[in-house]
Amino acid sequence: MTRARMLRLLVVGAGGHGRSVAEAVLAGGTYEVAGFVDDAAPGIVQVGGYPVLGTTDDVSAYRAQAEVAIVAMGNNVLREALCNKLLAAGFELATVVHPRAIVSPSAVVGPGSAIMAGAVLGSESRLGLGVIVNCGAVVDHDAQVLDYGHLGVNASMSGGSVLGRSAWMQAGSALSYGVKVGVGVVLQAGMAMSAS
Numbered sequence: 001m002t003r004a005r006m007l008r009l010l011v012v013g014a015g016g017h018g019r020s021v022a023e024a025v026l027a028g029g030t031y032e033v034a035g036f037v038d039d040a041a042p043g044i045v046q047v048g049g050y051p052v053l054g055t056t057d058d059v060s061a062y063r064a065q066a067e068v069a070i071v072a073m074g075n076n077v078l079r080e081a082l083c084n085k086l087l088a089a090g091f092e093l094a095t096v097v098h099p100r101a102i103v104s105p106s107a108v109v110g111p112g113s114a115i116m117a118g119a120v121l122g123s124e125s126r127l128g129l130g131v132i133v134n135c136g137a138v139v140d141h142d143a144q145v146l147d148y149g150h151l152g153v154n155a156s157m158s159g160g161s162v163l164g165r166s167a168w169m170q171a172g173s174a175l176s177y178g179v180k181v182g183v184g185v186v187l188q189a190g191m192a193m194s195a196s
Contacts, residue, residue, distance in 0.1 A: 006032040009094050010066035012056060012082055014038035014047045017132075018072035021114050022048060024098040031094060034066040056082060060089035068094040070112055071130060076166040076184075080148045083112050083130045093129070101133075110147070119151075122159070137169075152189070 009031035011018050018036060025031050035051040037059065038044065044052050053062055059069075059082075069091040071082040083093060093112035097103060100117040107121040112130040115121065119133045122140040128147035133139060137151035140158050145151065146165040155169035162180040163169060173187040176194040187193065 006030070007068050007094075008032050008034040008066040010034050010037060010053075010059075010062050010069040010091070011050075012037045012059070012069060012071045012086070013073040014040065014044060014052055015073070017074050017114075019048055020116060021070060021072040021096055022050065024096050024114070024116060028097065028099045030096070031068065034062075037062060056085070059085050059091070063090060066091070068092045070094045070096055070114065072114065074132065074150060076148045076150055076168060079130050079132075080166065083148075104141075107139075128165070143175075155187075 011022050014036040022033050025033055033050050035053045036047050037056055038052055039055045041052045041054050069086045071079045073079050095109055095111055095113050097115040098117040101115045101119040103121045104123045106123050107125045109127045110129040113127050115133045116135045118136040120138045124142045125139045126144045130148045131145045132150045134151055134153045136154040138156045142160045143157040145163045148166045149163040150168045152169055152171040154172050156174040158177040160178040161175040164181050164183045167181045167185045169187045170189040172190045174192040178195050179193050
């Protein structure tokens with residue numbers, strides 16, 4: 001019996017988050033890393049043993065190298081723009097879940113999302129498109145992260161809370177039960193929001 005070939009993954013962004021996403025892919029064995037795309041090319045040609053294929057100017061040029069792609073950049077607005085560019089070029093958005101993350105079977109994770117090591121997604125939690133749940137972050141039961149939301153390291157969402165579209169919880173920030181955060185809001189590191 002022949003084993004099916006893994007889909008080849010293009011990682012858009014060769015910085016710290018991009019390298020972390022690539023390592024999560026390798027740890028999980030879900031995709032084959034085809035290489036990176038980064039606007040610092042041609043100044044960088046290789047990251048972690050994988051080629052930097054070029055810049056984001058024309059992502060359709062990389063369709064021969066990869067079937068799926070993920071935007072591994074923390075900037076929410078840029079991540080959304082690049083996801084749209086990849087979709088227009090015919091890429092499928094990959095979802096990367098580190099094998100050391102805990103994901104409830106009832107959680108829903110949107111395409112293009114990255115769930116990093118030690119992250120927890122609780123029962124009935126919902127993530128939209130292109131979401132980042134970084135190392136040690138928690139999205140508790142019934143919480144929602146709307147499209148392109150971003151939880152930094154050890155950020156914590158209590159049950160029923162909502163992180164708005166393109167909002168960013170910096171490291172160690174927290175939402176109490178049922179708190180709703182608006183579009184594009186940035187919670188500073190260590191900040192906590194309680195229901196009023």
